[in-house]
Amino acid sequence: MLKIENLHIHYGGIHALRGVSLDVPDGQIISLIGANGAGKSTTLKAIMSLIPMTDGRVSFDGTDITRMQTRDIVREGVVLCPEGRRVFPDLTIAENLTMGAYLRKDKESIAKDTKWVYDLFPRLLERKWQLAGTLSGGEQQMLAVGRALMSKPKLLMMDEPSLGLAPIIIKNIFEIIKEINQSGVNILLIEQNAKAALEISHYGYVVETGTIVLCGPGKELLTNDQVRKAYLGE
Amino acid sequence: MDASTFFQNCVTGISLGSAYALIAIGYTMVYGILRLINFAHGDIFMMAGYFTIFAIVDFHMPWYIAIIFVIIATVLLGVAIERAAYKPLRESPRMSIMISAIGVSFLLENSATYLFSGLPRAFPELGFLQKVYHIGDISAPIVTFITPVVTIVILIALIYLVNHTKTGMAMRAASKDFEAAKLMGIEINHIITITFVIGCSLAAISAILYFSPRPMVYPFSGLMPGLKCFVAAVIGGIGNIPGAVVGGFIIGIAETFLVASFPSLSGYSDAFTFVLLIIMLLFRPTGLLGEKIAEKV
Numbered sequence: 001m002l003k004i005e006n007l008h009i010h011y012g013g014i015h016a017l018r019g020v021s022l023d024v025p026d027g028q029i030i031s032l033i034g035a036n037g038a039g040k041s042t043t044l045k046a047i048m049s050l051i052p053m054t055d056g057r058v059s060f061d062g063t064d065i066t067r068m069q070t071r072d073i074v075r076e077g078v079v080l081c082p083e084g085r086r087v088f089p090d091l092t093i094a095e096n097l098t099m100g101a102y103l104r105k106d107k108e109s110i111a112k113d114t115k116w117v118y119d120l121f122p123r124l125l126e127r128k129w130q131l132a133g134t135l136s137g138g139e140q141q142m143l144a145v146g147r148a149l150m151s152k153p154k155l156l157m158m159d160e161p162s163l164g165l166a167p168i169i170i171k172n173i174f175e176i177i178k179e180i181n182q183s184g185v186n187i188l189l190i191e192q193n194a195k196a197a198l199e200i201s202h203y204g205y206v207v208e209t210g211t212i213v214l215c216g217p218g219k220e221l222l223t224n225d226q227v228r229k230a231y232l233g234e
Numbered sequence: 235m236d237a238s239t240f241f242q243n244c245v246t247g248i249s250l251g252s253a254y255a256l257i258a259i260g261y262t263m264v265y266g267i268l269r270l271i272n273f274a275h276g277d278i279f280m281m282a283g284y285f286t287i288f289a290i291v292d293f294h295m296p297w298y299i300a301i302i303f304v305i306i307a308t309v310l311l312g313v314a315i316e317r318a319a320y321k322p323l324r325e326s327p328r329m330s331i332m333i334s335a336i337g338v339s340f341l342l343e344n345s346a347t348y349l350f351s352g353l354p355r356a357f358p359e360l361g362f363l364q365k366v367y368h369i370g371d372i373s374a375p376i377v378t379f380i381t382p383v384v385t386i387v388i389l390i391a392l393i394y395l396v397n398h399t400k401t402g403m404a405m406r407a408a409s410k411d412f413e414a415a416k417l418m419g420i421e422i423n424h425i426i427t428i429t430f431v432i433g434c435s436l437a438a439i440s441a442i443l444y445f446s447p448r449p450m451v452y453p454f455s456g457l458m459p460g461l462k463c464f465v466a467a468v469i470g471g472i473g474n475i476p477g478a479v480v481g482g483f484i485i486g487i488a489e490t491f492l493v494a495s496f497p498s499l500s501g502y503s504d505a506f507t508f509v510l511l512i513i514m515l516l517f518r519p520t521g522l523l524g525e526k527i528a529e530k531v
């Protein structure tokens with residue numbers, strides 16, 4: 001499991017994270033919700049060592065990954081599907097998936113996972129040789145998720161996978177997130193779509209201006225007045 | 235111009251163009267990954283010329299060992315430059331790293347002047363390369379005929395590497411998005427090093443081929459070829475490897491024919507390259523094979 005303790009991040013003079021602590025226990029889906037600019041993406045980037053942290057400790061399955069290189073963190077099984085898809089536009093779908101498996105050598109299990117991804121997203125299989133840059137937004141999002149799965153995550157962190165998608169596809173994405181979790185992958189999910197996220201989450205955290213202000217089981221947060229007002233628009 | 239002069243010029247132009255193409259590939263690959271115009275590239279090429287002289291004249295190496303020595307020395311120089319002058323500026327604005335590249339260019343030119351003196355040094359013979367060979371009416375040193383062959387073989391190998399290997403895929407991925415590439419576990423610095431290794435090996439090979447039919451090397455020998463090959467890369471569409479080769483050929487052939495057809499204008503042959511550049515930037519700023527310019531986010 002993933003354990004974050006007292007994470008602090010500064011962007012120049014801006015104190016973006018002010019002591020974030022959270023846990024992702026095995027087998028669960030954990031959501032991180034909060035307003036724009038609250039520090040959700042920053043938290044995930046810091047876990048991946050994409051930005052330096054001022055203070056704090058991150059451990060995964062008992063290993064301290066606080067100041068590891070990004071590639072070693074990926075090797076440990078922590079994978080980020082970043083905000084805004086970030087597929088490689090000049091690479092085909094198949095090549096993007098190959099890049100997801102960049103650190104893996106086990107040809108057979110790569111082939112198995114490729115098949116799994118194509119089963120999850122048949123659309124990707126149809127367009128295997130199409131350049132990712134020419135895919136629609138929804139297709140790119142499927143590819144981004146598929147590519148992350150190709151890294152064989154033990155913990156998959158998803159930053160707003162439903163952003164900009166049509167409602168019907170959003171429903172589909174949340175179904176798939178559940179399916180991925182049931183296949184044994186822990187999930188840390190960031191969502192604007194707080195309702196849908198909390199519904200499938202075992203546990204949720206609410207971030208406000210760089211600190212966790214509230215946490216609890218998904219169902220409980222859904223009925224919490226504060227959450228309902230601020231994030232569910234009720 | 236009669237037929238045999240025409241063919242003679244073709245052979246010379248294609249050969250010169252091939253040598254340019256090899257240098258232009260270095261510009262275009264480094265640009266592709268770092269969005270940096272490596273102004274020191276022409277000077278690295280010049281240093282490779284000196285390395286050849288040292289290997290053959292001063293160290294008495296046999297030519298085939300000398301070639302390997304020159305490639306290794308040039309690669310080490312290029313990678314050292316990247317580590318010392320570009321890598322520390324990875325997070326800085328792009329202009330800083332450009333200025334650093336210009337600085338390195340001056341540094342190499344002036345160090346060469348200081349260390350090897352400003353006097354030109356004669357370029358040695360490498361094995362059979364300078365032996366004159368006749369095909370019909372056309373006669374030229376063997377190197378002139380070999381250069382295009384070498385360039386084409388290298389181009390094919392590079393296209394294979396970039397399009398069909400995992401490393402090449404990682405290069406293409408990183409060239410668009412460093413952060414996403416890192417999330418795949420790709421080591422960006424490793425990819426950048428590979429790019430410099432390739433670019434500098436090609437500059438070394440080009441130096442051997444380019445200087446062989448020419449009498450000497452001096453500290454500013456890299457200046458004009460460097461600028462012209464930068465123009466070649468832009469004409470072909472910077473970032474595009476086959477484009478760099480096409481650009482190299484265009485400049486090499488055009489320059490040769492210009493000098494041959496209008497000997498009185500030969501003093502302007504260098505200026506002509508830049509006229510080509512301006513025309514290109516006016517009418518097709520993305521280059522012949524370049525696609526729309528997508529700024530890296």
Ligand SMILES: Nc1ncnc2c1ncn2[C@@H]1O[C@H](COP(=O)(O)OP(=O)(O)OP(=O)(O)O)[C@@H](O)[C@H]1O
Pocket residue numbers: 011012014016034035036037038039040041042043083
């Ligand atoms: N590179 C950066 N430089 C300076 N400030 C930054 C940088 N990245 C993020 N910030 C700031 O840090 C704060 C947290 O940003 P973050 O991207 O983590 O928000 P978020 O919770 O993911 O928001 P959103 O829901 O809009 O994606 C914001 O105030 C943002 O302006």
Ligand SMILES: [Mg+2]
Pocket residue numbers: 040041042083159
């Ligand atoms: Mg965000």
